[in-house]
Amino acid sequence: xxxxxxxxxxxxxxxxxxxxxxxxxxxxxxxxxxxxxxxxxxxxxxxxxxxxxxxxxxxxxxxxxxxxxxxxxxxxxxxxxxxxxxxxxxxxxxxxxxxxxxxxxxxxxxxxxxxxxxxxxxxxxxxxxxxxxxxxxxxxxxxxxxxxxxxxxxxxxxxxxxxxxxxxxxxxxxxxxxxxxxxxxxxxxxxxxxxxxxxxxxxxxxxxxxxxxxxxxxxxxxxxxxxxxxxxxxxxxxxxxxxxxxxxxxxxxxxxxxxxxxxxxxxxxxxxxxxxxxxxxxxxxxxxxxxxxxxxxxxxxxxxxxxxxxxxxxxxxxxxxxxxxxxxxxxxxxxxxxxxxxxxxxxxxxxxxxxxxxxxxxxxxxxxxxxxxxxxxxxxxxxxxxxxxxxxxxxxxxxxxx
Numbered sequence: 001x002x003x004x005x006x007x008x009x010x011x012x013x014x015x016x017x018x019x020x021x022x023x024x025x026x027x028x029x030x031x032x033x034x035x036x037x038x039x040x041x042x043x044x045x046x047x048x049x050x051x052x053x054x055x056x057x058x059x060x061x062x063x064x065x066x067x068x069x070x071x072x073x074x075x076x077x078x079x080x081x082x083x084x085x086x087x088x089x090x091x092x093x094x095x096x097x098x099x100x101x102x103x104x105x106x107x108x109x110x111x112x113x114x115x116x117x118x119x120x121x122x123x124x125x126x127x128x129x130x131x132x133x134x135x136x137x138x139x140x141x142x143x144x145x146x147x148x149x150x151x152x153x154x155x156x157x158x159x160x161x162x163x164x165x166x167x168x169x170x171x172x173x174x175x176x177x178x179x180x181x182x183x184x185x186x187x188x189x190x191x192x193x194x195x196x197x198x199x200x201x202x203x204x205x206x207x208x209x210x211x212x213x214x215x216x217x218x219x220x221x222x223x224x225x226x227x228x229x230x231x232x233x234x235x236x237x238x239x240x241x242x243x244x245x246x247x248x249x250x251x252x253x254x255x256x257x258x259x260x261x262x263x264x265x266x267x268x269x270x271x272x273x274x275x276x277x278x279x280x281x282x283x284x285x286x287x288x289x290x291x292x293x294x295x296x297x298x299x300x301x302x303x304x305x306x307x308x309x310x311x312x313x314x315x316x317x318x319x320x321x322x323x324x325x326x327x328x329x330x331x332x333x334x335x336x337x338x339x340x341x342x343x344x345x346x347x348x349x350x351x352x353x354x355x356x357x358x359x360x361x362x363x364x365x366x367x368x369x370x371x372x373x374x375x376x377x378x379x380x381x382x383x384x385x386x387x388x389x390x391x392x393x394x395x396x397x398x399x400x401x402x
Contacts, residue, residue, distance in 0.1 A: 004028040008039040073147035136282045167364040174375045190215035207389040250299040269356035276349030
């Protein structure tokens with residue numbers, strides 16, 4: 001459906017402008033008249049040259065999906081038909097990419113496709129977890145409740161991700177700044193001092209010789225270094241894209257001293273939260289475990305969950321195969337065992353998720369508190385060491401003159 005750009009005045013004489021979607025220009029003019037806008041300019045919006053090139057279009061963020069889920073849940077709970085709710089959300093959506101997706105979903109639902117099947121056509125926005133829960137909600141007639149649970153789940157997952165990313169942002173920025181400063185000093189500052197020291201005609205102190213040699217090495221091999229880093233980066237990505245590489249690297253990450261513990265806690269929180277939400281929504285346990293495994297984000301945990309699903313299909317309880325994997329902490333296994341025994345597995349999983357969310361918060365705070373002084377010492381030592389090394393010959397010359 002074409003879009004029309006308009007400018008005009010409302011009933012109070014105030015200037016207004018915007019974009020309206022309508023079948024033709026007469027319909028657009030009629031709609032503006034209905035909302036008491038007197039148009040002074042109304043024309044069809046020009047075609048976007050990059051409209052069909054995905055790279056140039058804005059991405060659909062997790063926040064967009066959360067707001068969509070929350071609003072749709074509220075509308076359905078208020079008694080609004082699904083198609084009408086999708087139409088309203090599509091019209092008010094500012095992100096053109098997401099607007100197009102919502103419109104396609106609405107058209108599919110109007111033609112008789114189930115809401116879950118319509119969502120499955122857009123896996124980049126709505127993952128298997130989202131689609132399976134919506135399907136369970138449609139079958140059980142509790143779509144509004146399921147969407148509300150999904151919104152809560154996505155909000156908590158987004159918050160958890162933000163905390164971890166926030167903890168990593170500071171050290172990464174500090175490291176990048178220190179590399180840039182070091183590069184500038186070695187490439188531009190040290191050569192000036194080197195030419196000045198050459199006129200002295202005296203032997204340079206060992207620290208100064210080391211810095212000058214390092215500067216010469218960087219000057220002569222700067223481009224080669226960048227090319228080598230680029231090759232190593234793409235080689236790592238290529239290796240990680242293979243199943244064997246992903247499994248090895250993910251296993252190594254879990255074994256790291258401090259980061260590994262944080263990654264494990266995040267994975268446990270995500271696993272228990274996702275599984276608990278799906279079971280509470282009526283999705284069968286085997287299907288839930290398969291979805292949880294695919295969305296775990298770690299190959300080691302994915303393999304462990306798939307093995308657990310295979311064991312359950314053979315009639316075993318969930319706690320035993322989870323313990324055999326050796327991936328999940330014993331406390332988690334014991335609590336799941338108790339929850340399964342009393343018939344409240346979904347509630348127990350929610351409690352474990354809440355506990356591990358707090359654990360992740362504490363781990364992130366500890367990591368940040370540890371990294372800050374380390375980065376200060378590293379930056380101070382690096383810059384201070386270079387400055388002292390450069391000024392040592394000047395101090396030595398002063399002693400000779402004195």
